[in-house]
Amino acid sequence: MTYWAILGVGFAITYYRRFRERELHSSQLETQLVKAQLDALKMQLHPHxxxxxxxxxxxLMEDDTKGARRMIAPF
Structure with a gap:
């Protein structure tokens, strides 16, 4: 009986550690995604x-005013 209790506690601890590691990894991936999105936005705003x-x-305004309007319409 004691053997099974110790074994059960060991499995519970292992499961909890793996759960926390997966949660931490997921959080890190989400942080990386947000940073990548921010970097992409920064690249769009560079002066060049x-x-x-x-x-x-x-x-385009000199040749095709309607085309120029279509180009800036999404903004």
Whole structure:
């Protein structure tokens, strides 16, 4: 009887540790995902990107005003 109790407690402790490790790993993955999304947003806001976008819109305004409107409409 004592053997089974000790074995049961050992399994419970092992299960709890694995559960906590999985929970920690999941939290770390979520943090990495949020950081990656933030980095992607930062890349979109770099001055070079903005300059290229504004230049494209400016060039499109000379040739195709409707196309330029479609280009900026999602914003």
């Amino acid at each position: 990107f903005l300059f290229n976008t504004l230049h494209s819109i400016s060039a």
